Amino acid sequence: MRAIEFKSKIRDNRILIPRKVRQELIAEQDRNVRIVVFVKDSDVYDEKAYRQMAKVQFLKGYADSDSIYDL
Secondary structure, three states, rough: OOOOOOOOOOOEEOOOHHHHHHHHHHHHOOOOOOOOOOOOOOOOOOOOHHHHHHHHHHHHHOOOOHHHOOO
């Protein structure tokens, strides 16, 4: 299995496939494909806040005694 990645838009409930990708898929007619759609949810997801929360949670797992491994 190989992956083809591209950015697109959904218009009229259809995913627009760029011309370059369409040409690549012509040889793949009548083949089964797996589609994964990632949708940016910018209203709910705040990258900066998520990274800060992840950092805090990650560092909670360390104790002062772990500092012997620091360079």
